[in-house]
Amino acid sequence: MVVSSNLGFPRIGANRELKKLVESYWASKINATALLSGAANIRASHWELQREKGISHIPSNDFSFYDQVLDHIVLFGIEPEKYRGIPNALDRYFAMGRGLQRAAEGIDVPAMEMKKWFDTNYHFIVPEVSADQTFTLSNPAKPVVEFLEAKEKGIITRPVILGPVTFLWLSKPAKGQSAFNQLSLLDKLVPVYEKLLGDLRDAGASWIQLDEPALSMDLGSDFSAPYASAYARLSAISGIKIIVANYFGRIGANIDIVAKLPVQAIHADLVRAPEELDTVIEVAKKNNLQLSLGVVNGRNIWKVDLDAAIAKVQNAVAALGSDNVLVAPSCSLLHTPHSLTAETKMSKEILEWLAFSSEKLSEIATIVGVVRGSPSAEVTEALEANRRANQKRKLSLLIHDPAVQSELSAVSDSMFRRESPFESRIRKQQAHLKLPAFPTTTVGSFPQTKEVRLARQKLKSGEWDEATYTKFIQDETTKCIKIQEDIGLDVLVHGEFERNDMVEYFGEQLRGYVFSQNGWVQSYGSRCVKPPIIYGDVSRPTPMTVDWAKFSQSKTTKPMKGMLTGPVTCLQWSFVRDDQPRRDTAWQLALAIRKEVQDLEKAGISVIQIDEPAIREGLPLRSTDWAEYLDWAAKAFLLSSTGVKDETQIHTHMCYSDFNDIFETIQKLDADVITIENSKSDLKLLHAFEKYAYTNGIGPGLYDIHSPRVPSTEEMADRLEQMLKYIKADLLWVNPDCGLKTRGWPETEKALTHMVEVAKRVRNKISETA
Ligand code: MET
Ligand SMILES: [Zn+2]
Numbered sequence: 001m002v003v004s005s006n007l008g009f010p011r012i013g014a015n016r017e018l019k020k021l022v023e024s025y026w027a028s029k030i031n032a033t034a035l036l037s038g039a040a041n042i043r044a045s046h047w048e049l050q051r052e053k054g055i056s057h058i059p060s061n062d063f064s065f066y067d068q069v070l071d072h073i074v075l076f077g078i079e080p081e082k083y084r085g086i087p088n089a090l091d092r093y094f095a096m097g098r099g100l101q102r103a104a105e106g107i108d109v110p111a112m113e114m115k116k117w118f119d120t121n122y123h124f125i126v127p128e129v130s131a132d133q134t135f136t137l138s139n140p141a142k143p144v145v146e147f148l149e150a151k152e153k154g155i156i157t158r159p160v161i162l163g164p165v166t167f168l169w170l171s172k173p174a175k176g177q178s179a180f181n182q183l184s185l186l187d188k189l190v191p192v193y194e195k196l197l198g199d200l201r202d203a204g205a206s207w208i209q210l211d212e213p214a215l216s217m218d219l220g221s222d223f224s225a226p227y228a229s230a231y232a233r234l235s236a237i238s239g240i241k242i243i244v245a246n247y248f249g250r251i252g253a254n255i256d257i258v259a260k261l262p263v264q265a266i267h268a269d270l271v272r273a274p275e276e277l278d279t280v281i282e283v284a285k286k287n288n289l290q291l292s293l294g295v296v297n298g299r300n301i302w303k304v305d306l307d308a309a310i311a312k313v314q315n316a317v318a319a320l321g322s323d324n325v326l327v328a329p330s331c332s333l334l335h336t337p338h339s340l341t342a343e344t345k346m347s348k349e350i351l352e353w354l355a356f357s358s359e360k361l362s363e364i365a366t367i368v369g370v371v372r373g374s375p376s377a378e379v380t381e382a383l384e385a386n387r388r389a390n391q392k393r394k395l396s397l398l399i400h401d402p403a404v405q406s407e408l409s410a411v412s413d414s415m416f417r418r419e420s421p422f423e424s425r426i427r428k429q430q431a432h433l434k435l436p437a438f439p440t441t442t443v444g445s446f447p448q449t450k451e452v453r454l455a456r457q458k459l460k461s462g463e464w465d466e467a468t469y470t471k472f473i474q475d476e477t478t479k480c481i482k483i484q485e486d487i488g489l490d491v492l493v494h495g496e497f498e499r500n501d502m503v504e505y506f507g508e509q510l511r512g513y514v515f516s517q518n519g520w521v522q523s524y525g526s527r528c529v530k531p532p533i534i535y536g537d538v539s540r541p542t543p544m545t546v547d548w549a550k551f552s553q554s555k556t557t558k559p560m561k562g563m564l565t566g567p568v569t570c571l572q573w574s575f576v577r578d579d580q581p582r583r584d585t586a587w588q589l590a591l592a593i594r595k596e597v598q599d600l601e602k603a604g605i606s607v608i609q610i611d612e613p614a615i616r617e618g619l620p621l622r623s624t625d626w627a628e629y630l631d632w633a634a635k636a637f638l639l640s641s642t643g644v645k646d647e648t649q650i651h652t653h654m655c656y657s658d659f660n661d662i663f664e665t666i667q668k669l670d671a672d673v674i675t676i677e678n679s680k681s682d683l684k685l686l687h688a689f690e691k692y693a694y695t696n697g698i699g700p701g702l703y704d705i706h707s708p709r710v711p712s713t714e715e716m717a718d719r720l721e722q723m724l725k726y727i728k729a730d731l732l733w734v735n736p737d738c739g740l741k742t743r744g745w746p747e748t749e750k751a752l753t754h755m756v757e758v759a760k761r762v763r764n765k766i767s768e769t770a
Contacts (some may be wrong), residue, residue, distance in 0.1 A: 002317060002325045004368040005057030005292060006050055007209065007245055007267065008160055008332025010357050011064055012522050013042045014339065019526040022065060025090075026526075032090055039065065040149065047155045053361035054368075057207060060150050060157035061143040062332060065090075066097040066525050069124035069170060070112075072162050075143070076192055077136035080128050080174060082109050097125055097525055099707030111707050113172070114524060116617045116657055118213055118248045120299070120335055121531075121573055123524035123656060127171035131180045135192045137199075144199050151204055159200055160332075163212035163244065164189050164230050165223065170214075183226045190230050194237060201240040209243050209267075210234075213331075215258065216249030216269070216621045227257045235262040243267060243292060247331035248299075249621040250276050259283045267292035270312060271299070271330035277312055281319045290323075291316055294330035295367065296360050301336055301519070301533060301575045303355045303393075304363045306370075306386040313371045327367050333357040337519035337530075350514050350535055353393040399579070401511070401537035404588055411587065415594075416638040418646065418670060422696050425646040425672060432647060433559055433606065437766060438720075438734050438759045439490040441699070443653050443675050444563045444609065445502075445739035446480045446495035447748055456500060473498045474551065481555045483749060488756045491559050491607055494552035496741065502565045502611060503573045507532035509544040510592055513574070524706075527742065533575045534585060540592035543599045550603050561651065562600040562608040567593055567636040572614035582618075583632040590639035601644045609651035610641050612669075613738075616657030630665045637669045649673065655701075655738040660688040673697035677737040689726035699733025702755055705740055708747050713754040713761075720758055729766060734759040 012018045021038040024030045030038075043063050050058045064071050073079060074093060086092040086100065086107060094100070099111040113126040143159045150157045162170075168182045168189065197208055214223075235242055243265035244258070250273030251258055258266055266289055268280040277293075284291040293316055295309040309327075316325045339358030343351055355363060362382065369379035393399075418425060455472045458464040464472075480495035499505035507513035513532050520528040545562060553560040567589035576585055593610065600608050615637070620629050641650045652669060655677030659666065666674065678685045678700035685700055702719050703711040723732060734755060740748050 002313065002322050002327060002368050002371050003056045004054060004364050005158070005326045005328045006055050006059055006333065006361060006364070007211075007247070007294075007298070007328055008059050008062035008334050009046045009050060010334050010336065010338055010521065011042070011046075011062060012338070012520060012528055014045075014342075015518070016520055016528055017042055018065075019528055022526045026094065032088075035090070039063065043146065043149065044153060047150050047153060047157065049358065050361060051155055053358070054365040055361055057158045057326065058150075058155060059160045059209065059332075060146045061159045061161060062334070063146060066094060067123070067125050069127065069162065069167075070097055071142055072167055073125065073127050075138050075141060075196075076167075076189065077138055078127060078129060078133060080112065099704070099709045101707075101709045108709065110704060110709060114656060114706065118216070119617055119619065119621055120248075121523055121529065121614065121617060122334060122521075124170070127167065128174040129168070129171045129182055129185055130174045130177050131184070133185050133188065135185075135189050137192045137195050141196055141199060143196065144203050147200060147203050147205055156204060156206070158207040158209050158243070159205055160209045160211060161193075161196070163210040163214075164193055165227055166212045166214040169217075169219075183222070186226050186230055190233050193230075193234055197234060197237050197240055197242075201237065205240065207241045207243060209245055210263075211245045211247075213246060213248050215246040215251055215254045216272075218623050219254055219257070223254075224257050224260070228260050231261045231263055235264075241265070243290070243326075245292070247294060248272060251280070252622060255279060255283060259287060263289070265290035265292055265326065267294060267326075267328060269294040269330040271295065271297045274312075277315060281316050284316075284324065285319055290326060291320060292326035292328045294328050296327075296329045296355075296363050297578075298329040298331040298333050298360070299335050300578060301354050301356060302578055303353055303386060303389055304360070305390055306363065306366060306383055309363075309367050310370050313367055317371060322372070325371075327364050327371075329360055329364065333360060335521055336360065337516065337521055342518035343516055345517055346514060347398075349392070349396065349398060350533075352389045353535070354533075356519065394579075399536040399577075401539060404512075404537040404539050404591075407591055408584065408587055411591070411639065416635050416642060418642045418644075420646045422670065422672065426697070428646045429606075429649045429672060433491075433649065435490050435559075436759075437729065437763050438732055440734045440756050440759045441489060441491040441561070441675065442484070442493055442735055442752070443655075443737070443739045444493050444496050444561070444611065445499070445741035446493070446497070447743050447745050448497070448741040449745070452476060452497050477548070477552055478555055481552060481560075484752075485556060485558065487749065487752050488760075489558075489752065491561055492552075492556055493561050493563060494548060496563060496739070498548055501529060503570050504530060504532050506544060506565050506570060507534075507574065509542070510538055510540055510589075512536040512538035512588070529573065531574050534571075534577055536577070538585065538588040538592055540595055544596055546596075546599050546603050549600055549605050553605060559607045560605065562597075562605040564593055564596060564600075564608065564610045564640075566610045566612035566615070566652065567640050568618055568633045569612050569614040571636075572618045583636075586632065586636040587639060590636040593640035594643045597641060597650075598643050601648050606647065607649045607651060608641075608644070609653060610637065610671075611653045612637055613653060613655045613657075615654060615665075616659060616662055619662060630662065634665050634668045637671075641669075641671065651675065653738070659685055663688045663692045663694075667692070667694060667696070671696060673699065673733055675699040675701070675733060675735045677701045686723060686726045694727070694731070697731050697733055698727060699735040700727075701737030702734060702758065703736050703751055705737050705743060708744065710747050710750045711754065713757045716755055716758045717761060720762055724762075
């Protein structure tokens with residue numbers, strides 16, 4: 001019989017219970033026992049929910065207190081040396097994720113590097129390995145513990161473990177180690193997997209899911225032998241069945257690797273790579289494999305087209321037989337919100353088009369119900385309702401706006417260019433901004449304190465009227481500007497207190513967007529985001545930020561940056577339409593932002609920052625697809641940013657990605673200044689400068705903002721010295737890695753004071769040597 005399955009369920013809980021638990025623990029409001037039992041409750045309710053939905057292969061070990069890759073770092077006993085002195089295991093774990101500073105105990109460790117998980121907005125902690133790395137299975141092992149926990153509740157789960165090749169592929173050489181082939185560690189890592197799989201079998205598991213999303217990447221033939229040998233050893237373990245899961249993209253040329261895996265089942269992402277259905281069926285057939293079909297989109301929130309999905313599954317059943325087919329989401333549901341149940345305010349018409357994680361499980365159950373034959377009345381009704389909803393969406397008048405479409409078709413080449421090249425623009429800008437060498441600035445947001453978040457809630461609940469709220473935010477902004485002046489920063493920001501989220505804030509003011517009340521997804525650690533939903537053509541009815549920008553500029557004689565979120569980031573961090581190319585949606589967004597930029601300029605704002613932190617994460621996983629994406633993405637930024645005079649200084653900002661791959665595109669964006677995260681990735685960014693010249697202003701971040709740790713002036717001065725080896729002094733800006741909204745005020749003021757001190761030191765040094 002065709003089997004219903006899931007690859008992973010969002011761990012944060014229906015109402016972000018996990019976030020609340022973890023943050024209470026960090027704040028010492030609850031103890032470890034309360035944290036652990038709270039987490040167990042969340043896991044139990046998710047397993048129960050999946051059982052109720054009729055899912056047969058229910059995942060376990062998809063839960064994590066911070067990040068699943070960090071869990072594997074602990075699981076394999078490869079915590080970097082500097083954390084090993086922290087006595088308590090939970091504190092040690094969180095220290096790796098977010099740093100830890102406890103002066104009384106002499107503990108002061110930064111967080112480990114964090115990176116985006118493939119092309120998602122989920123961030124993982126990058127494992128560090130050395131050439132002589134050894135691995136040991138932690139005792140107890142989390143996957144075993146959680147398997148037994150579910151078993152106790154009568155649910156035999158399918159433990160999810162990151163596959164050994166992908167794990168090594170994601171890791172990086174430990175600090176001080178020169179590059180080496182991490183795959184050379186596979187022989188030492190596999191025995192740990194052997195032990196783990198054996199332990200899971202002994203605990204009663206029959207299926208194990210090994211995630212190998214690296215198979216969606218360009219791997220090359222070097223990976224063929226390691227995959228084959230690792231999996232040969234794992235599949236020799238008797239009494240356990242392995243499913244290897246690939247997701248996020250096509251398997252492509254790696255199909256030769258997959259075809260040789262001596263496992264029992266493979267999973268393919270047929271949402272991202274529908275064209276691979278025939279290939280994976282053929283491979284499964286030839287090699288006697290069961291095939292898991294990822295036909296329900298784990299990365300977006302639209303209802304599946306049930307008929308199309310059923311047709312795919314039936315194809316597979318016809319070729320492989322019904323005992324060899326599993327129906328699944330395309331990837332773990334980690335990337336979609338919990339459920340639609342809490343959505344009481346959204347337009348009913350749009351709500352009808354959506355499916356979150358919980359509804360996606362129902363879709364899977366319906367598909368399985370239909371293909372098994374003789375569907376129940378309930379299944380038939382679900383199928384018909386799905387047809388009706390999708391048909392209505394196709395015809396909806398909410399979606400199409402002729403004015404937007406004609407503007408889009410009138411976009412001309414000159415709309416992708418500034419008037420003059422950077423060299424002449426920067427002279428004009430400098431004539432009127434008069435900034436010192438090594439200008440200091442921040443990336444935009446300042447601490448979003450409890451009070452600020454509470455104020456928003458009070459406005460929402462009606463406890464405060466608009467005027468009271470606005471006054472409060474104005475006061476916060478004024479205070480923030482004053483603090484920046486006192487610290488001595490050169491280009492100021494207003495602090496973004498009026499914004500809940502850098503995309504949602506704009507989405508709420510644009511047409512074509514809709515918002516969920518509870519559509520949270522995990523971004524990193526306890527941080528969740530609520531991506532808005534772009535359902536139709538995008539346009540800007542009225543200016544969005546001009547009043548705040550004017551207000552803030554009126555509070556200081558220093559230049560105040562206008563702060564906007566760029567079109568690619570708005571696209572990337574929203575759930576987007578699946579009924580038109582991403583490019584068209586990006587350019588619609590760009591046209592709306594272009595108008596905002598022009599209005600800011602008219603209002604006297606002479607520095608405007610258009611954040612594009614997500615431009616790298618939109619990069620397709622396969623390099624053959626890069627050029628096309630980079631071309632339209634760069635043009636989207638240019639379209640948004642070039643409609644201003646030479647005198648207006650355009651900044652952009654990027655963070656938490658490997659920018660070396662897209663360095664040439666960053667240059668093409670032709671922003672006058674880019675502030676770019678750099679401190680967490682060990683100055684890796686700077687190596688790009690050895691290869692490519694960068695000709696415009698640039699501020700690689702001087703310190704990590706994800707950690708409450710205050711870096712010393714010396715530490716930052718060292719970084720700046722490093723940067724000066726690569727970057728011309730007159731192009732260099734001084735700034736933190738990213739916005740400061742997750743920080744508290746005390747550490748923020750201290751760190752920025754140190755940072756400004758660093759800029760002053762190097763200015764003095766340069767003027768002495770001149
Ligand atoms: C993730 S990038 C964040 C940029 C934004 N301007 C901020 O400072 O928060
Ligand atoms: Zn950032």
